Amino acid sequence: MYRNTEIVYESSQNPSIGGAGEAGDLVINVGPQHPATHGVLHLVLTLNGETIKKVEPHLGYIHRSIEKMCESLTYRQFIYVTSRMDYLSAHINNQACALCVEKGMQIEVPERAKVIRTIMAELTRIASHELWWGAMAMDIGAFTPFFHAFREREAINDIMEETCGARLTMNYMVPGGVMMELHPDFQRKVKDFIKQFRDKVHEYDELVTGNIIFRNRMKDVGILSKEDAVSFGCTGPTARGSGVSCDIRKLYPYDAYDKVQFEEVLETGCDSLARYMVRIRELHQSISIVEQLIDNIPEGDFQAKTKAVLKLPKGEFYTSVETARGELGVYIVSEGGTTPYRIKFRSPGFSNLSALDTMARGSKLGDLVAMMGTLDLVIPDIDR
Amino acid sequence: MMTNEELKTRITELIPGATFEEGGEWLNIHVEAGSWPDLAKQLHDNPEYRFDYLFCLTCVDWKTHLTMVYHLTSTEFRHTIVVKSKLDSGKPEIGTVSNVWKTAEFHEREVYEMFGVNFLNHPDLRLLILPDGWEGKNPMRKDFEDPVNMIKL
Amino acid sequence: MWSLTNIANSIHNWLNEQFSPTWALIFEMVIAGVAVIGLFALLGLILVIMERKVSAWMQIRLGPNRVGPKGLLQSFADTLKLLVKEGLTPGGADKLLFNLAPVIALVVAMLLMAPIAFAKDFQFWDLNIGVLYVSAVSSLMVISILMAGWASNNKYSLMGAMRSGAQIVSYELSAGLSVLAIVVLTGSLNISEIIYSQADGWWIFKGHIPVLIAFVIFIIAVTAETNRAPFDLAEAESELTAGFHTEYSGMKFALFFLAEYVNVFIVCAIGATIFLGGWMPLHIGNWEGFNHAMDYIPSSIWFFGKTFFLIFVIMWFRWTFPRLRIDQLLNLEWKYLLPISMFNLLLVTAMAILKWHF
Structure with a gap:
């Protein structure tokens, strides 16, 4: 029966x-x-x-074969599809593609555009980590943090909506800079947000980080050793929780990251708590980056002058950026035409997910949920 | 950190048959498919290079042949090389490197179903993304046709 | 004075004047039964809207605010929806057990209602082993959960049921031992006697620290026994989708839902009765004036006030804490709560013998 x-x-x-x-x-x-x-x-x-x-x-339930789609889209068009990969770091995905096209065409990006891009990317990272924090707490059974996280995330979404016209898939970065000028209220709104964030961030620690049940659920759960983290190609906070230095913003600075002071967050716990702490500390680093740049946006063009039709020279181009989940690599093989011959997105989630089996063996079912929470999986990013 | 020139001399010592491709950002090495697994082990284990991080594994369909592309870097020395290997598009076969870099297991499964490359000695070469029971061509090949879901531009 | 006792007595007298004593008894039973079911439904509705409002308040949002004034009729609308929904029975399920399980959950909750003193001298059944009866009957709850989990023919349900079995059986012990502390002090299992023994002060004030410890353990244990967060492993929606009631829908689900809330009410009522004096107003030793002033507040308000305060505390837990893991849950019980409550019982016994309490 x-x-x-x-x-x-x-x-x-x-x-x-x-x-x-x-x-x-x-x-x-x-x-x-x-x-x-x-x-x-x-x-x-x-x-x-x-x-x-x-x-x-x-995998594959949400696989849209973005790589294949991009083969028939021009270098201006394909960027918009990539917002749909890791939709929580849409800006940073766009940025990676724009950087790769700029590298291929050797476009000089104006300073103003670089700074705007960096601010946008960091705001996106904060929003993504906020969502992760709420969702992860919900996974292990605490509902309330989700709403507290969304309070701050909403402020970022409002800023994005004003400047880019969208709240989730922003499509703001283009080869050569950004698509349009900032909203006049942008700086004031961002400063308001920084103030709001600094006032409220202590609630995160009080509600979740210091909770004894939470710490017991996280400590020594989902051990990912440093060797395994490198071998599995883990990047981002997942690898930095295991003490692997892999922050692309520090190693290969792009856009305005070489002009700002920030520290690469490393934890050596190798467990879920370490990965959690990395993301929480990254929130503070990101807010400090935004703070350093927001008053120093240089005057000038927001976009370099580019031809209407972009043609990459024959060759292969690879750029990587640090999304909220780790290293996103864009590998373009060009035949000299207006569309890429082959494009490959090295997505952070795919590699991070492959470590899950090693991490989870021998732990309890409840731990699996905590581990998946700290891996910060975004499924469209894994499936692409 | 070794420069491209240094790497080039070292790798020529390691594998005399390798040819190099100039002009790119990183050193591109062409190797025979048969010698790749051994070379991979040496690149990974040799304390002078320590290419311990395989950050991109993919395949390019050049219609006449397939090319496997491996991007390797060292978390210790931060030098990067790109290893390429030509495969016959009719019967593509190459040894697995999933015993050297664990991340290759998933990436090779992806390449297996998308390009039909057969990875020899792979521990678990099954469909990962495509639905179970998928028959027919490999979707990322250039000659793949799907009249229902693909829109020709 | 207007009180539940007077109403009950006047109905009793009126029925006895109109009918023969046998018929009067039958009518009284019917009235009592209807009253229990009505109270049951009402409690469920009130507690659901209370939970939603409390959670909304803690989560900086408004909560239900469309149906009725300030959304207070939301749970009526929800119940109506659940009533008209189709109650599916999965294909591979054991039909008899599957349909019986929610009914058992409800019946157990109803049975537990019997010995509770809602107000001064207002009790359905004042039996001499009230406390023992409550602990015995409440452990039947696990049977309905195990039945639901097994009969659903679903792996998630089965795992939820297994977890819940382990959990309820373990936490019964601590709950029982902490109740026993008060039984030792009063020397009686009778609920009304326990209440009357608190006429000069509630046990939580009279009993020094040991009773306070027993109270804390009692609250933790009953939270676990009623499968409420942070001990909601039987449901654990992020791990087991919905645990033992994954396959239930419509009114069958509503019965589980209702039974959960009524169980929360009952354990809080028991806690309020045993530790906080039940309907007994706040009395302090022999301060006659103060005690007299307190007596002006009706006893039913005292009872419901204390009970709803405890319910609020349990809801507060739910919306603040993350969930425990199954092995941590069992460790907490067997390695910490049980030894502490056993030792605590010794202390209380010594205290009772030496008459150290007030």
């Missing part, structure tokens, strides 16, 4: 679950419709009671 309660009673080779189940194993599907996967991620878990024996991601 309990046919769907798939307790594997004997050793079997089931191709759909991709491996042998031992007697007594419980195979469950987490996703593609599941509250903790924040999208359509599908994980097949092999459990022994509550203990995880194996995690196997099945």
Whole structure:
């Protein structure tokens, strides 16, 4: 009668679950419709009671083959598609593509555009980390932080709406600079936001960081050693929580990052708490970057003069930027035409997700949710 | 950190048959598909290079042949090389490097289904993104046609 | 004075004048039954809207504000929706157990209502082992959860049920031991006697620190027993989607929902009765004037005030804390709460023998 309660009673080779189940194993599907996967991620878990024996991601539920689409779009058009990859760092995705095209065409970007881009990217990073903070707290059962995080995120979205006309997929960066001039209220609004953020950020620590239950849920959970982090190609806060120095903004500064003072946040805990702390501390770094730049936006053009039709010379171009989730690489192979011959997005989420199995083995089902929370997965970024 | 020239001499010592491509930002090395897994192990393990971070693994379909592209960097020395390997588009085969860089396991699965490259000795070469039971051509190949979902510009 | 006791007595007298004593008894039973069901439904509705308003307040938002004045009728609308929704039974489910489980949850919650003293001398059933009855019947709750989880034919439900079984059985012990502390002090299992023993001050004030510890343990244990956050592992929506009631919909789900809230009410009522004096007004030793002034506030207001204060505390937990993990949950009980409450019981016993309490 309990046919769907798939307790594997004997050793079997089931191709759909991709491996042998031992007697007594419980195979469950987490996703593609599941509250903790924040999208359509599908994980097949092999459990022994509550203990995880194996995690196997099945991807592709939101795969739009953006790389293939870009092959038929011109160098001006393809940037807008990339907002739909990691939609929480839409600005930074656009920035990566714009930088790659600029590198190929050797366009000199005006200083003003560089600074505007940097401010926008950092605001995006703050918004993304805010959303992560709320969603991660919700994953481990605390609802209230979500609303506190959205209070601040809303302010950023309002700023974005005024300047770019959109709240999520902004499409503001173009090859050669940014698409349009800043809104006249931009500087005042950003300063208001900085003040609001500084007033409220202590609530985050009081509500979540210092909570004993939270710390117990996070400490020594989801261990990702430094060697594994490098080997799995983890980047961003995920790798920096394991002590791997990988901040592209520091290593290969782009736009205005060489003009600002900030520190690369590193934690050596290797566990979920370390990854959490990295993101919380990054919030403060980002706000300080915005603070340094907001009064120093140079006058000048917001966009370099470019030809109407962009043609990249024959060759291969690779740029990487630091999104809120890690290193986003754009690899363009050009044949000299108006469209890329081949384009590859090295997305941070894809590599970070591949480490999940190693991290999760041997922990409890509840821990998996905490780990996925601290990996900060955005599914369209993984599937592209 | 080694310059491109230094890297070039070292790698020529390591593998005499390698050819180099000039002009790019980083040193491009062409290797035979058969010798790649051994070279990968040496690049990763040799304390002089320590190419421990494979940050991009992809494939380019040149219609006549496929090219595997591996972007390698060292988290210790911060020098970067690009390794390329030509594959026959009819029967593309190359050894896996997932035992050297763990991230290659997922990336190779992606290339396997998108380009049909067969990675020898891969521990778990199954479809990752495409739905189970996908038959037919590999979607990222240039000759892929899908009259329903693809819009020709 | 207008009080629940007077109303009950006048109905009793009127029925006995009109009918023979047998019929009067039958009518009284019917009235009591209807009253319990009505109270039950009303409590559910009030607690749901209270939870939503409390959570909204803590989450800097407005909460329901469309249906009725200030959204107060929202839970009526929700109940209406659930009533007219189709109650699905999954294909592979065990139909009998699946449909029986929510009913059992409801019946258990109703049975628990019996010995609670809502006001002075207003109690459905003043039995001499009231406290024992409550602990015995409340542990039946786990049966309905296990039934629901097993019969749903869903792996998430089954895991939720297994978690809940482990959890409720463990936390029963601490809850029982902390209640026992007061039983030792009063020397009675009878709920009205426990209340009358607090006429010169509530136990939480009279009993020094040991009773305070027992109270804290009691609150933690009953939060776990009613499957409320941070101990809501049986539901754990981010891990098990909805745990044991994943497959339930419509009114069957509503019964679980209602039973959860009524259970919260009952455990808070028991807590208020045992530690905070139930309907007993705030009395301090022999301050006659003060005690007399306090008596002017009706006893039912005292009872509901204390109970809703405890309910608010439990809601506060829910909207502040993250969830525990299953092994941490069991560690907390078996390694900390149980030893502490056992030792605490010893202290209380010594205190009771030596008459150190006020």
